[in-house]
Amino acid sequence: MKRATLRDIAEALGITAATVSRALKGYPDISSRTKQAVLAVADQLNYAPHPLAVKLRQQEYKVIGVVVPDIMHPFFSDIVSGIVDVVEQLGYHVMLSQSNESYEKEVRVTQMLQATGIDGLLMCLSNETVTVDHLRTLREYDLPIVLFDKISLGLDVSTVVTNDFQGAYDAVTHLLQQGYTRVAHIKGPVHPENSRQRFAGYRAALADYGVPFRPEYVAECQAVTHAEGYAFAQQFLALPEPPEAIFAVTDAVAIGAIGALKEAGQRVPEDMAVIGFSNWTVCELLEPTVSSVVQSGYDIGCRASELLLREIQQLRDDQPREHRHLVLNAAVKVRQSSQRTPAITVA
Amino acid sequence: MKRATLRDIAEALGITAATVSRALKGYPDISSRTKQAVLAVADQLNYAPHPLAVKLRQQEYKVIGVVVPDIMHPFFSDIVSGIVDVVEQLGYHVMLSQSNESYEKEVRVTQMLQATGIDGLLMCLSNETVTVDHLRTLREYDLPIVLFDKISLGLDVSTVVTNDFQGAYDAVTHLLQQGYTRVAHIKGPVHPENSRQRFAGYRAALADYGVPFRPEYVAECQAVTHAEGYAFAQQFLALPEPPEAIFAVTDAVAIGAIGALKEAGQRVPEDMAVIGFSNWTVCELLEPTVSSVVQSGYDIGCRASELLLREIQQLRDDQPREHRHLVLNAAVKVRQSSQRTPAITVA
DNA sequence: CTGAAAGCGCTAACAG
DNA sequence: CTGTTAGCGCTTTCAG
Numbered sequence: 001m002k003r004a005t006l007r008d009i010a011e012a013l014g015i016t017a018a019t020v021s022r023a024l025k026g027y028p029d030i031s032s033r034t035k036q037a038v039l040a041v042a043d044q045l046n047y048a049p050h051p052l053a054v055k056l057r058q059q060e061y062k063v064i065g066v067v068v069p070d071i072m073h074p075f076f077s078d079i080v081s082g083i084v085d086v087v088e089q090l091g092y093h094v095m096l097s098q099s100n101e102s103y104e105k106e107v108r109v110t111q112m113l114q115a116t117g118i119d120g121l122l123m124c125l126s127n128e129t130v131t132v133d134h135l136r137t138l139r140e141y142d143l144p145i146v147l148f149d150k151i152s153l154g155l156d157v158s159t160v161v162t163n164d165f166q167g168a169y170d171a172v173t174h175l176l177q178q179g180y181t182r183v184a185h186i187k188g189p190v191h192p193e194n195s196r197q198r199f200a201g202y203r204a205a206l207a208d209y210g211v212p213f214r215p216e217y218v219a220e221c222q223a224v225t226h227a228e229g230y231a232f233a234q235q236f237l238a239l240p241e242p243p244e245a246i247f248a249v250t251d252a253v254a255i256g257a258i259g260a261l262k263e264a265g266q267r268v269p270e271d272m273a274v275i276g277f278s279n280w281t282v283c284e285l286l287e288p289t290v291s292s293v294v295q296s297g298y299d300i301g302c303r304a305s306e307l308l309l310r311e312i313q314q315l316r317d318d319q320p321r322e323h324r325h326l327v328l329n330a331a332v333k334v335r336q337s338s339q340r341t342p343a344i345t346v347a
Numbered sequence: 348m349k350r351a352t353l354r355d356i357a358e359a360l361g362i363t364a365a366t367v368s369r370a371l372k373g374y375p376d377i378s379s380r381t382k383q384a385v386l387a388v389a390d391q392l393n394y395a396p397h398p399l400a401v402k403l404r405q406q407e408y409k410v411i412g413v414v415v416p417d418i419m420h421p422f423f424s425d426i427v428s429g430i431v432d433v434v435e436q437l438g439y440h441v442m443l444s445q446s447n448e449s450y451e452k453e454v455r456v457t458q459m460l461q462a463t464g465i466d467g468l469l470m471c472l473s474n475e476t477v478t479v480d481h482l483r484t485l486r487e488y489d490l491p492i493v494l495f496d497k498i499s500l501g502l503d504v505s506t507v508v509t510n511d512f513q514g515a516y517d518a519v520t521h522l523l524q525q526g527y528t529r530v531a532h533i534k535g536p537v538h539p540e541n542s543r544q545r546f547a548g549y550r551a552a553l554a555d556y557g558v559p560f561r562p563e564y565v566a567e568c569q570a571v572t573h574a575e576g577y578a579f580a581q582q583f584l585a586l587p588e589p590p591e592a593i594f595a596v597t598d599a600v601a602i603g604a605i606g607a608l609k610e611a612g613q614r615v616p617e618d619m620a621v622i623g624f625s626n627w628t629v630c631e632l633l634e635p636t637v638s639s640v641v642q643s644g645y646d647i648g649c650r651a652s653e654l655l656l657r658e659i660q661q662l663r664d665d666q667p668r669e670h671r672h673l674v675l676n677a678a679v680k681v682r683q684s685s686q687r688t689p690a691i692t693v694a
Numbered sequence: 695c696t697g698a699a700a701g702c703g704c705t706a707a708c709a710g
Numbered sequence: 711c712t713g714t715t716a717g718c719g720c721t722t723t724c725a726g
Contacts, residue, residue, distance in 0.1 A: 003488065005719060016697055021721065029695055046487055051464035052403040053719035056702050061399065063442070063463070071431060072645075077424035084418060084445060088456070093463055095410070096443045098431060109435070116410070116440055117398035140393060141350065255632055282629045285602055298419075352703060363713055368705065376711055400703035403718050698725080709714075 004045035012041050024049075060316070063093045064308060065113035067123040069101045069150075075278055075297045076124070079148065082301025083122060090309055092119070103128040110134055120144040120308045125152060127189050127224075144311035144321070148304040150192045158311065158323040160304040162295040164194040167330030168201025168247065171275050171293050174332050175245045176209045178340045180273055184217035184243035186232045186253050188224050198249055198277065217243050221253060229256025237264055244272060245338070251276035251283055251292055258290065258337060268337050275338040277330075288336030295330045303328065351392035359388050371396075407663070410440045411655060412460035414470040416448045416497070422625055422644045423471070426495065429648025430469060437656055439466070450475040457481055467491040467655045472499060474536050474571075491658035491668070495651040497539045505658065505670040507651040511541040511624075514640040514677030515548025515594065518622050521638075521679050522592045523556045525687045527620055531564035531590035533579045533600050535571050542571075545596055545624065564590050568600060576603025584611055591619060592685070598623035598630055598639055605637065605684060615684050622685040624677075635683030642677045650675065 006017040013020075015034065023030050023038035024047075041047075055061050066083055068076040084094050097113060099106035106126045111134065113121065121143060125132075132152045135145060139157070148160040175183050185202045188195025199218075206213055216239060219232035229248055233256070236242050248254035254276030258268050266272050268288055275291040276283065283290035303326050314321050353364040360367075362381065370377050370385035371394075388394075402408050413430055415423040431441050444460060446453035453473045458481065460468065468490060472479075479499045482492060486504070495507040522530050532549045535542025546565075553560055563586060566579035576595055580603070583589055595601035601623030605615050613619050615635055622638040623630065630637035650673050661668050 006721095007719080017719085018698080018721080019696055022696085025721095031695060034696085048462065048488070050403075050719050051462055052399055052408065053702090054721085056397075056399045056403050056704095056718090057720050057722090059702070071428040072421070072424050074419070074421065074424075077419050077421075077427075080424075080443070081418040081445065084443060088444065088459070091459075093442050093444070093460070095440050096427070096431060097435065097441070098428065112435070112438075113440070115395065115398055141395070259632075282632060285606075285629060286632060287634050353705095354703080364703085365705075365714080366712055369712085372705095378711060381712085397703050400718090401705085403702090403720095404704050404706090406718070696726090700721100700723085702720090704718090705716100707714105707716090710712090 003050070004042075004047040005050065006047075009038065009041045009045055009047055012045075013037055061117050061119050062091055063095055063116070063118050064120045064122060064305075064312075065095045065097070065110075065116070065118040067097050067099055067106065067109055067113065067121070069099050069124060069126050071096065071098045074280055075149075078297030079124075079301035079304075082298040083305045086302045086305035087309065092309070099126040101126045101128060103130075107134040110138065114138055114141070114143060118143070120146070120312045122146050122148065122304050122308055124148055125150040125192070127192055130191055142315060144308055144315055146304045146308040146311070148300050150194060153193065156323060158307045158325065160300055160307065160326040160328065161194060162300065162330050163327045164197035164330070165201040165204070167277065167293040167295065167332070168198040169205045170201075170330070170332045171277070171291075172202050172205035172247050173209070174291075174334060175247065175273055175275065175338060176205060176211065178273075178338075180245035180340075181211055182214075182217065182241070182243040183211070183245045183247060184219070184236055186219045186221060186229060186246060186248045186257065188221055188249040190220070195249055202247055221249065224250055224253060226252045226256035226259075229253035230260040231256075233257035233260035234264065237261070237266070242272075245269075246272065246274045248274065248276045251278045251280040251290065254290055254292070254337075255282070255286065258286070258288075269339055273338040273340070275332075279333055283333075283335060291335045291338035292333050293330045294333050295328070299328060350397070351389075351394040352397070356385065356388045356392055356394055359392075360384055408464050408466050409438055410442055410463070410465050411467045411469060411652075411659075412442045412444070412457075412463070412465040414444050414446055414453065414456055414460065414468070416446050416471060416473050418443065418445045421627060422496075425644030426471070426648035426651075429645040430652045433649045433652035434656065439656070446473045448473045448475060450477075454481040457485065461485055461488070461490060465490070467493070467659045469493050469495065469651050469655055471495055472497040472539070474539055477538055489662060491655055491662055493651045493655040493658070495647050497541060500540065503670060505654045505672065507647055507654065507673045507675065508541060509642040509647065509677050510674045511544035511677070512548040512551070514624065514642065514679070515545040516552045517548075517677070517679045518624070518638075518640050519549050519552035519594050520556070521681065522594065522620055522622065522685060523552060523558065525620075525685075527592035527687075528558055529561075529564065529588070529590040530558070530592045530594060531566070531583050533566045533568060533576060533593060533595045533604065535568055535596040537567070542596055549594055568596065571597055571600060573599045573603035573606075576600035577607040578603075580604035580607035581611065584608070584613070589619075592616075593619065593621045595621065595623045598625045598627040598637065601637055601639070601684075602629070602633065605633070605635075616686055620685040620687070622679075626680055630680075630682060638682045638685035639680050640677045641680050642675070646675060
């Protein structure tokens with residue numbers, strides 16, 4: 001069945017499209033007789049307004065673009081879920097894409113998304129991304145942008161991040177307070193701000209507790225994978241004086257490390273404590289259960305969406321746009337892998 | 348900066364918008380002098396065609412809608428990732444929404460998506476969904492639809508599913524061939540076709556191996572959670588003659604069951620074997636590693652997208668639309684939890 | 695109460 | 711080679 005238009009139903013009734021339009025949206029100044037007629041025909045023809053026509057006329061698309069490095073990654077799918085839930089509440093829709101941690105692809109998809117006419121963009125930068133000219137271009141078109149998780153400081157946009165510094169600081173403090181002094185860190189790549197922050201939190205905690213920083217206790221991931229955690233844990237064990245505890249930049253890395261430790265006959269946490277970051281669901285299922293720093297992806301998605309929708313509204317109202325920088329707290333969730341005197345498992 | 352239009356650049360040059368349009372799309376019949384001029388001004392004004400105007404004119408949106416029960420669920424985020432990768436290759440975009448396993452919300456979001464003017468819909472039904480009138484309505488608008496994973500038989504649309512019957516059959520066969528005869532099944536809810544199929548595969552395997560079906564060895568989940576797996580495993584253990592093996596409808600359920608078994612002092616797989624379905628990443632990380640039936644969400648997303656894009660093209664070309672029904676094979680991945688003589692762990 | 699007309703921004707057929 | 715005209719489908723003054 002061909003899509004019915006206002007004119008179709010107008011011609012069927014021998015009236016004009018304008019009248020039909022008004023009848024359908026319940027304008028007060030319309031005779032109830034023609035209104036009935038219009039409604040009847042509309043219903044019979046299965047009429048629905050053509051969305052593109054409406055949006056073109058109204059000059060509002062009600063769609064926001066979302067770019068994450070990897071849709072399959074649980075942290076990002078949590079974020080996307082939060083975004084969808086929040087924006088749909090206000091009648092917006094989400095157009096989703098992924099960069100696969102490639103700078104080149106990130107540039108391509110943001111441009112493609114922009115070309116669809118989105119009202120705003122929510123984005124997490126790829127690990128490869130160092131320059132943000134592709135986003136500057138978008139801002140010249142007055143496109144509201146909110147960055148989350150992996151953000152850029154060289155851009156005047158709103159941001160939402162976890163307090164990586166504080167989360168890391170608290171995680172390492174938790175280890176130090178239990179008497180572990182030789183604490184290692186498997187860090188993330190150089191560029192992303194959040195892996196720098198976690199590293200900074202690690203160093204700050206050591207400093208505050210008077211523990212000397214030892215370069216051989218720091219390893220740096222490229223891809224931030226389970227396999228790297230595994231390899232670096234082995235590397236630590238091979239040191240003349242191995243560490244007693246590891247703070248890993250993510251749970252995947254932490255879990256990989258635990259795997260290597262167990263294979264090497266080490267007991268976790270008795271011989272070596274391990275704590276990760278992100279609090280994946282699996283942390284509760286493993287043996288030992290894995291301590292981690294809780295950051296809610298869903299919340300990040302919600303907060304970022306709220307900021308973006310606010311800016312879109314401000315733009316529409318010709319109000320000055322104000323950028324905000326949210327830093328969400330992270331909480332240490334202690335489980336078996338980092339607890340010297342194993343306690344009762346908390347469900 | 349206000350968005351530049353064709354007219355802006357036309358007026359700046361004292362020519363007409365049509366000429367500008369042609370110049371920009373490199374039509375052959377245009378003087379290279381005006382072409383240069385147009386390009387220069389366009390560039391300077393940061394011109395980009397208004398997507399909605401183009402699409403309205405062209406009567407093509409190049410957007411497909413996707414509805415999954417739960418964006419955060421790894422199986423679905425895998426599927427979404429596959430969809431995005433495939434459709435973007437052809438210049439399409441993905442508008443994403445979720446039903447949260449609620450029939451009511453499913454109806455609402457599909458209607459909202461349809462109202463945005465999408466060219467097609469990819470969807471997995473919620474567990475609650477039994478009637479599909481909301482999709483019938485869409486089909487009256489000639490909207491191409493492809494259902495995947497949780498599908499409905501009462502609708503004339505293309506479908507993509509895992510061969511749940513065969514996967515279940517093979518999983519149970521794998522248990523039976525090792526000599527386990529008292530094989531229990533924790534099944535999914537009644538409605539979804541795939542949990543029925545898994546149940547049917549379970550029964551068929553028992554029948555083919557001459558093992559009597561025992562109703563007390565079947566438990567039925569509502570929410571298909573870790574907690575339910577846990578509870579039902581306890582329930583099985585309490586039977587006068589407990590089973591020796593459990594085939595669980597999903598990995599979450601299997602993992603919950605293993606948790607209960609271990610707590611009850613049972614050894615897995617020596618005392619009780621367990622196998623799940625979906626092959627989550629965590630299956631490799633747990634102890635024992637968890638056997639499962641492999642179904643690639645990413646592939647399902649890719650295949651479903653291909654079918655949908657084909658139908659969209661057929662619709663555009665006024666060709667007859669043909670629906671296909673893909674059934675993707677599932678392979679049993681044997682790990683420790685279901686293997687009587689523990690073998691070498693395969694990475 | 696309803697019709698006529700203009701226009702959102704772009705494209706395409708037809709002239710010239 | 712370029713301008714004119716018409717129209718995608720809808721909304722919204724302005725008349726009447």
